[in-house]
Amino acid sequence: MLSMQEPQAVQIESNPCSESGLQRTGKLWSSLSDVCKILRIAHRSPLADDGFSFQHVQFKEGQRIHTAGQPFNMLYIVNSGFLKSLMIDESGNEQVLSFPMKGDLFGIDGIHSKQYPSETVALSSCDIVMIPFKKFAAIGRIHPGLETEIYGVMSRELVREQAMVNMLGSASAEARVARFLVSLAERFSAMGYSGKDFNLRMTRHDIGSYLGLTLETVSRTLSAFNELGLITVDQRAIGIKDMDALESLHRLPAPARRAMLKRGN
Amino acid sequence: MLSMQEPQAVQIESNPCSESGLQRTGKLWSSLSDVCKILRIAHRSPLADDGFSFQHVQFKEGQRIHTAGQPFNMLYIVNSGFLKSLMIDESGNEQVLSFPMKGDLFGIDGIHSKQYPSETVALSSCDIVMIPFKKFAAIGRIHPGLETEIYGVMSRELVREQAMVNMLGSASAEARVARFLVSLAERFSAMGYSGKDFNLRMTRHDIGSYLGLTLETVSRTLSAFNELGLITVDQRAIGIKDMDALESLHRLPAPARRAMLKRGN
DNA sequence: CGTCTGCTTGATCAGGGTCAACTCAGGTGG
DNA sequence: CCACCTGAGTTGACCCTGATCAAGCAGACG
Incomplete structure (x- = not known):
């Protein structure tokens, strides 16, 4: 059901893989300096306190951080957890736009029309930093050094x-899936997780929507990669076996790709 | 101190394989207030002079305003004329990203990596307002009311x-072309031109690249619309005959679309 | 234990890509 | 001025990629 969830403070088990002090269970507020760290941007003034503080809110799987059409007044930064952003098109189908995870900022698309055109849903328990837009804008004024970072x-x-x-304009199904896997691996690595073995947090349907494919094609392509020994697949569990092949595959035009797959290398 | 760099020190390195260069005829300067008008955003303080002025530069058809890989330091606003922005992908194919025209801002994508990932080419004679990024950022600080507009x-x-x-993730070829025509009609109307009869400034190849289709499919689809009496086509000249049909067509899923076209209405 | 959702795999087929031939408009140079 | 060339556009024939329809399986949950 599309029940609209209020941002409520719910407690969350601490993520075993977390390393940041920010990610302690029940942490409710972050300083500006903390926020910069999460976003991985430079912050040259490590002053004790700028007077800025930002609330953390925990969401559980399935909860919506914001919904389409809701008035815009907040930006969000992922401190931990996995989410998906999607638009509902005219015919009621969902189009997945992104899979925000740690360090990502979302909600930006709401600035222009003063309401969110998309909605964002938690795919796991999440810890989200809430940034009131007015505060966000004020930061640029007060910390000119951060202004450029914000832009x-x-x-x-x-x-x-x-x-x-x-990608959607030109890549083949195999290239899209390969690129998706490589991108996930990179993002997991950057977050300190394994870039070789990880669990998908989204369904085949979500992936298909994101890549402009059907869920059957995603499934078949993963199976094909498995056959070729490029990866292992067991439901949501993915193991990267041949990153180089995926990396080169993900930018091949159709004919070369076909030859490559046929040949089995 | 505030970025009073000489705007005419604009470096548009002349690319050896392009006709890139500045033409100095009809050089003009715009005030901040003028720029806001071009961008169609609110500007509440009509002060005589904010100390901001922005240089206009004219480009002729085929000239590049910026090229991919070039260091970023400028944003651009179209005052008149038509352009295309494109990325060159790994295999050397071009992917058209947008067709900037009057009132559009481009170059934003260069902020992040400090160099433009895309390049922008004039499709006709153009009058472009140059906005040094440092000045752009300063505006937000000095005019808090404009800050929100900038974001x-x-x-x-x-x-x-x-x-x-x-669209690329789900729409059929007919829907894409229909949406493209409707979008163009709306933009021409907004600019004060006819939304019914206009000339395409780009080739079939450009349109196809933009829509994720081949030029042949674009050509066939336009011919089909012509057959159905939705539009008239003569090379670059387009006449919209049944806007309603295009508007409804442009958001139909494939099956309904097919039925619609078969029926001849 | 039945139901539901997610995933896999097979069979079929059509939308649109590819290749190719031809026309047309504009530019260039003898 | 006309012959020639080049690039844009149109149209036809073919066929491949990926969508669609369908069946079966596994795990989660009330």
Whole structure:
């Protein structure tokens, strides 16, 4: 059911893989400096307290952080957990736009029209930093050094969408899935997890929607990669066996790709 | 101190294989207030002079405003003319990302990595307002009222890319072309031109790249719309005959679309 | 224990890509 | 001025990739 969830403080078991002091169970507020760390941007003034503090809110799997059409007044930063952002199109189908995870900023798309065009759902327990937009804007004024970083973060999101457009416009199904796996591996690595073995937090349907494919094609492609020894697949568990092959596959045009797969290498 | 760099020190390195360069005829300068008008955003303080002024530069068809890989230090606003932005992917194919026209801001994607990932080419004679990024950022600090607008403009670009992703992920060829025509009609109308009869400034190849289709499919689809009496086509000249049909067509899933076209209405 | 959701795999088929031939408009140079 | 060339556009024939429809399986849960 599409029950609208209120951001309520619910407690969350601490993630075993966490290393940051920020991620302690029940941490409720972060300083500006903490937030910069989560976003992985430079912050040159390690002052004790800028007067900024930001609330953390925990969400459980299935809960919505914001819904489409809801008035915009908040940006969100993922401190831990996995989410998906999606748009509901005219015919009621969902289009997955991104899978935000630790260090990602989302909600930006709501600034323009003063309401979120998309909605974001927790795929696992999540710890989210809430950034009131007015505060966000004030930071740029008060810390000129951070201003460029803020624009940079927004620009990064734009570049990411451009890359998606690029891929959806030209890549084959195999290339898309390969690229998706490589991208996930990189992101997990950057977060300190294994880039070789990980669990997908989303369904085949979600992946298909994200990549512009059907869930059957995603499933078949993963099976094919498994056959070729590029990866191992067991439901949500993925093991990367041949990263190089995936990396090169993910940018091959269709003919070369076909030859490569046929040959079994 | 505030970024009073000489704007004419604009470095648009002349690319050996391009006709990139500046043309100095009709050089103009715009005030901040003028720029806001071009961007169609609110500007509540119509002060005589904020100390901001922005250089206009003219480009001729085929010239590049910026190239991929070039160091980022400028944003651009279209005052008049038509352009295309594109990325060159690994295999050398071009992927058209957008067709900037009057009132559009571009170059934002360069902020993040300090160099433009894309390049932008004039499809006609263009008058472009150059906005040094440092000045752009300073505006937000000095005019807090404009700050939100600035974020809003960036957010708008993100939403536009999301809409592209959405379309590329699910719409049929007919739906894409229909949506493209409707979008163009709306933009021409907003600019004061006819929304019924206009000339395409880009080739079939460009349109196909933008929509994730081949040029042949674009050509066939336009011919089909012509057959059905939805539009008239003569090379670059388009006449919209049945806007309602295009509007409804552009959001139909495949089966309903097929039925619609078969029936001849 | 039945139901539901997610995943896999098979069979079929059509939307649109690919290859190819041809026309047309504009530009260039003899 | 006309012959020629080049790039854009149209149209046809073919066929491949991936969508669609369908069946079966496994794990979660009331």
